Amino acid sequence: MSSSDAAVHGHGGHDEHASNPHLAHHFDSIATQNHASRLGMWLFLGTEVLLFAGLFLGYAVYRHFYHDTFRFASHTLNLTLGTINTIVLISSSFTVAMAYNMVKKGNNKAAAGLLVFTILCALAFLCIKAFEYQHKFVEGALPGKWFTFEEMKGMPGANMFFTVYFLTTGLHAFHVIVGMAILMWVLKKVIKGQVDPTYYIPVELGGLYWHLVDLVWIFLFPLLYLI
Amino acid sequence: MAEKNKQAADPSAHEHEHGAGRYVLIWAALLVFTLTTVITGRMDLGGANLPLALIIATVKATLVVLFFMHLWDSEGINRLVFCVALLFVLVLIAGVFGDLLTRMPDALPTGRHAHTLEGGDMPTTPALNPHAE
Numbered sequence: 001m002s003s004s005d006a007a008v009h010g011h012g013g014h015d016e017h018a019s020n021p022h023l024a025h026h027f028d029s030i031a032t033q034n035h036a037s038r039l040g041m042w043l044f045l046g047t048e049v050l051l052f053a054g055l056f057l058g059y060a061v062y063r064h065f066y067h068d069t070f071r072f073a074s075h076t077l078n079l080t081l082g083t084i085n086t087i088v089l090i091s092s093s094f095t096v097a098m099a100y101n102m103v104k105k106g107n108n109k110a111a112a113g114l115l116v117f118t119i120l121c122a123l124a125f126l127c128i129k130a131f132e133y134q135h136k137f138v139e140g141a142l143p144g145k146w147f148t149f150e151e152m153k154g155m156p157g158a159n160m161f162f163t164v165y166f167l168t169t170g171l172h173a174f175h176v177i178v179g180m181a182i183l184m185w186v187l188k189k190v191i192k193g194q195v196d197p198t199y200y201i202p203v204e205l206g207g208l209y210w211h212l213v214d215l216v217w218i219f220l221f222p223l224l225y226l227i
Numbered sequence: 228m229a230e231k232n233k234q235a236a237d238p239s240a241h242e243h244e245h246g247a248g249r250y251v252l253i254w255a256a257l258l259v260f261t262l263t264t265v266i267t268g269r270m271d272l273g274g275a276n277l278p279l280a281l282i283i284a285t286v287k288a289t290l291v292v293l294f295f296m297h298l299w300d301s302e303g304i305n306r307l308v309f310c311v312a313l314l315f316v317l318v319l320i321a322g323v324f325g326d327l328l329t330r331m332p333d334a335l336p337t338g339r340h341a342h343t344l345e346g347g348d349m350p351t352t353p354a355l356n357p358h359a360e
Contacts, residue, residue, distance in 0.1 A: 035302055038301065038302065038305055039302070039304055039305060039308065042305040042308045042309055043308055045309070045312075046308050046309060046311065046312035047312075049309075049312045049313070049316065050312060050315060050316065050319075053316040053319060053320075054319070057319060057320060057323055060320070060323075060324075061323065061327065064324075064327060065335070065336060065339040065340065066339060066340060067340055068340050069340075079265070079269070083261070083265050086261050087258065087261060090254065090257045090258065090261065091254070093257075093291065093295055094250060094251075094253070094254035094257075094295070097250045097295045098247060098250055101246075101247055101250065156338035156339065156340070157338070157339070204297075207295075207296075208296055211291055211292075211295045211296045214291060214295075215288050215291055215292065218284050218287045218288050218291065219284050219288065221264075221284075222264055222268060222280035222281070222283070222284050223280070223284075225268075226264065226265070226268030226269070226276075226280050227268060227276050227277050227280050
């Protein structure tokens with residue numbers, strides 16, 4: 001498609017391709033392109049929801065069979081650390097939303113600061129999680145044949161709780177790591193001035209991914225730590 | 228519809244923009260809900276613990292999706308995509324639990340807790356006593 005073609009379909013003969021370097025040649029206008037980008041991201045997030053839904057369902061099935069064991073096991077987790085991690089993730093979700101807001105207002109400097117804070121939150125989350133994992137390793141509160149947790153010896157389904165615990169929090173932690181990489185890529189764009197009030201899709205979609213990580217934890221936290 | 232989409236997606240249209248105030252408000256609400264769920268989670272509410280924790284989590288998730296992820300004023304197609312994903316989660320849950328809850332007792336794993344048994348006459352391991360034989 002040539003740019004003259006786009007001009008024919010464009011608004012009032014104005015050629016957006018000439019004036020906007022971010023506009024790909026196969027899109028009519030930046031509005032259409034943004035629309036398509038967002039739709040693509042939401043389709044991906046839909047598959048992410050289904051991925052975690054499978055694990056949550058596994059939790060539900062084993063909790064249905066071994067409800068007393070699961071209740072007991074959830075009380076062996078460290079609620080204080082879990083609560084701190086919840087607050088850390090919710091706050092990082094807030095700062096990434098604020099960074100998006102700042103880029104839209106043309107304040108890339110503030111946005112960069114907020115993104116750095118968000119990445120530090122992600123790092124703090126992982127450190128706390130690693131500390132919790134280390135504690136579980138020492139106790140032997142592990143999945144399957146590695147389960148040697150004295151406190152829950154002989155309880156039916158005890159190792160299934162820790163199988164579900166490590167699978168769900170492990171996959172979530174992997175998403176935190178990927179999210180950090182994405183946010184660093186967004187941060188680079190913000191610092192270099194490659195995003196501004198006329199083009200902020202990378203900040204918006206990177207933010208969406210980070211919110212999904214927060215979303216998964218919002219359900220993991222009560223199911224694993226509280227009930 | 229098409230007109231609305233165009234506006235929401237157009238970076239030069241400022242009608243749908245919101246200040247930082249909305250984000251601060253949502254953040255505060257999320258923190259309050261987190262505190263609530265921690266406090267109520269460790270109280271003994273009998274059968275109400277699980278539903279209450281799930282309701283609070285769902286409210287928090289809804290706030291994040293609608294306002295942090297902007298589904299509230301996003302293009303309609305994105306709302307459709309997300310709702311369809313949730314619909315399929317419900318299909319998954321309905322299918323699996325439809326199976327589990329209608330099984331014959333001997334088609335279920337042994338050693339599970341008594342409430343899954345209809346007659347309750349099958350021996351199960353005592354739950355909260357780790358030192359039982």
